[in-house]
Amino acid sequence: MPIELKMPALSPTMEEGTLARWLVKEGDTVASGDLIAEIETDKATMEFEAVDEGVIVKLLVAEGADGVKVGTVIAIIAEEGEDASAAAASASAPAAAPAPAAASSGGAEPVAAASASSPPVAEKGYGANPETDTPTATKEEVAAAAPAGAAPQAAAGDRIKASPLARRLAESSGVDLASLTGSGPKGRIVKADVEAGPKAKPAAAAAPAAKPAEAKAAPAAPVAAAAPAAAPAGVPSETIKLSNMRKTIARRLAESKQTVPHFYLTVDCNLDALLKLRGELNAGLESRGIKLSVNDLLIKALGVALVEVPDANVQFAGDTLIKFGRADVSMAVAIPGGLITPVITDVANKPLSKIASEAKDVAARARDGKLAPEEYQGGTASISNLGMFGIKQFDAVINPPQAMILAVGAGEPRPYVVGKELAIATVMTATGSFDHRAIDGAVGAQLMAAFKRLVEKPLGMLA
Structure with a gap:
């Protein structure tokens, strides 16, 4: 049958x-x-x-x-x-x-259930997925590009074998998949083939053609069309259909700011001792091919601080409060079209070498879209580091159902009191965002003080 x-x-x-x-x-x-x-x-x-x-x-x-x-x-x-x-x-x-x-555009609603079980970074780890035979990270072009890509293949009578990530990269860079030779299983075109292939120019010309179709399909088209009408004539623009991931990010972060009473606590940390320790540890780990990043040590410091202040390692659950027995830190990683938070589990009890290896692995696989769902769901708290972009300080949005997220800025030379003397030190600003329903101001302050102490006296996190 x-x-x-x-x-x-x-x-x-x-x-x-x-x-x-x-x-x-x-x-x-x-x-x-x-x-x-x-x-x-x-x-x-x-x-x-x-x-x-x-x-x-x-x-x-x-x-x-x-x-x-x-x-x-x-x-x-x-x-x-x-x-x-x-x-x-x-x-x-x-x-x-x-x-x-x-x-x-009814694809955003289903994710209501997701907020109860995992964070996005705000989307509890917005989806990551593999490039070949497993999930791949979403992107705005996916839904809009699919109908356009299917017609030529049907006309040719032979489907081009390519991974979803390779298709999206080809769409965005204007590469004709038919001109590529696949190096993946059974001749499948993968990301590396698109990146190594010739870059075509027709992609930009294709965008205007897609606009009329999108305008007809989207119920909100009249609203979207009103904005360009007020713009100066001749200004190039493009209407992009939101992916399910972007819809979820928009909805969940709006819900977080509207329903979670945020409060913020900021500390300045002297990084000099941590940087010195990092250099010594990297020298010892060089033979094993492991290199610690500053972010690895900050993840460790947050995990140890959460264990030291267990009242901050909690989650609000209506008329109950969930207190966690270990610190699982969600690490924010930017991916095409969104954000995902791979989870490093039991951070306080893991050696730095293990944290570094896991963080490097999951970050790379997140960007390539090769994370399994269980690797980006859960987490008891989050850390978001924008220091590599030169950002000095920022306030992050809490990832429901978590109750706190740490926002880390860049380390830079600043005047700082060392001992009793004013000196120039490498100073980093860190801001914790807390859910006031679950964490009181004094508890949040204890967590930030513990984090600052561990950063400035980093041997404490190794004991």
């Missing part, structure tokens, strides 16, 4: 998603493990694999369809030896209902 392919739950919090692109067409034969579709969730664009063998007899959901509920039948497969026409006739009409949703 016909096999129904249903919209899968690709993450623990997924309730609906966008069918970004079909990787098969009606009449194609598929085997277990073959890629069938790219599905965009609130955190990622993930590839959906077949688990059964057969022939695709009916695609019930159109490319680009938003708000397709988990469990909705999206395609019908006829088993080997089965009458394909009979299988197609058995496809139920209601299953196709989600297709018109492509014209709506």
Whole structure:
């Protein structure tokens, strides 16, 4: 009998998603493990694999369809030896209902459940995903680009095998995938192939052509069109459809600022002792190929401080307060189209060499879109470091359901009292954002004082 392919739950919090692109067409034969579709969730664009063998007899959901509920039948497969026409006739009409949703922007709502279980950075780690046969990080172009990319492939009668990340990079840089030779499994085009390929120029010209279609599809088009009308004539502009990730970032951070009573505490830390220790440790770790960053030591300092001040290592849960027995620190990492927070677990009890190795690994895989959901969900507190951009100080938005996030600025030479003398020291400003429902001002101050002490006397975090 016909096999129904249903919209899968690709993450623990997924309730609906966008069918970004079909990787098969009606009449194609598929085997277990073959890629069938790219599905965009609130955190990622993930590839959906077949688990059964057969022939695709009916695609019930159109490319680009938003708000397709988990469990909705999206395609019908006829088993080997089965009458394909009979299988197609058995496809139920209601299953196709989600297709018109492509014209709506209802993809942001499902993530309400996500806020209860994991942070974004604010999106509790906005989705990361793998470049090849696993999830890839979402980006604004995905949904808009899918229909345009599918037509030429169908016309040619042969689908180009490329990872979602490679497709997005090709779209943004104007590279023709048909001109590339894939180096991935079975000749699949991957990120490295796009980066090494020739850069084409037609990409910019393609953007205006996409605008009219987007204007028709988006219900909010009249509102969006009002802004350009007031702009000077001839000013170039582009309307970009929000990805599910960006919708979630916008919604959850707005909710955080509207519903979480933030308060902020700022300290200046003398980094000279920490920098000296880092240099000595790196000299000792060189033979093992490990190099500590300042951020690694700051993650360790925050983790130890949270253990020293357990009343700050908490989470507000309505009429209860959850107090954690270990410090799992979410580390903010910028990725194309959004932000994700990989989690370093049990930071206080891990050696710095282990923290450095894990942080380097998850940050690299986050940027390449190769994190598993469990690697960016959870965390008891967050750290966001913009020091590498020269930012002196900033206030970060709390990542619900967490109750605090530490914002770290750049270390720079400043006048500072060392002992009882005024001197020039390398000073870093750190600001903690706290949820006042869960953490009182005095508790937050104790945490910041502990963090400052550990940074200025870093041997304390190694004991």
